Amino acid sequence: MTDGLMGLFALAYSGLVLFTLASSLRKLMPPVRAALAAFALSAIVHGATTLLMGENMQLLLILWGVPHLLLLPALLWAARRQSSGS
Numbered sequence: 001m002t003d004g005l006m007g008l009f010a011l012a013y014s015g016l017v018l019f020t021l022a023s024s025l026r027k028l029m030p031p032v033r034a035a036l037a038a039f040a041l042s043a044i045v046h047g048a049t050t051l052l053m054g055e056n057m058q059l060l061l062i063l064w065g066v067p068h069l070l071l072l073p074a075l076l077w078a079a080r081r082q083s084s085g086s
Contacts (some may be wrong), residue, residue, distance in 0.1 A: 005084060006063070008065045009068075010064065010067045011067040011071070012065075013064075013067070014042075014064060014067035014068050014070075014071055015029075015067070015071050016029060017042055018035075018038055018039060018042060018068065018072075018075050019075065019078075020070055021038035021041065022034050022035045022037075022038035022039075022075060022079065023038050025038055026082075030078045031078075031079035031080070031082040031083040032076065033082055034079065034082055035075045035076055035078070035079035036050065038075070039068065039072055039075065042068065043068060046064045046065075046068075047061075050064070
């Protein structure tokens with residue numbers, strides 16, 4: 001039960017981070033480029049902080065890496081839909 005809740009929290013946190021960052025970057029660049037930049041920026045920041053965690057590094061990599069990769073197609077789909085005007 002706890003593992004499922006932790007996974008759900010990780011997915012919700014990643015979604016909040018990616019979509020908020022992409023929305024903010026959309027004011028500066030096209031939607032698809034903003035989505036990719038948000039993913040890259042989030043991966044760099046989370047990756048750097050994960051490297052500093054020592055023995056918990058693998059668990060933390062799973063907790064942010066898997067949800068980020070699961071949400072990337074939805075983020076790109078929303079950005080393409082937004083850029084096409086539908």
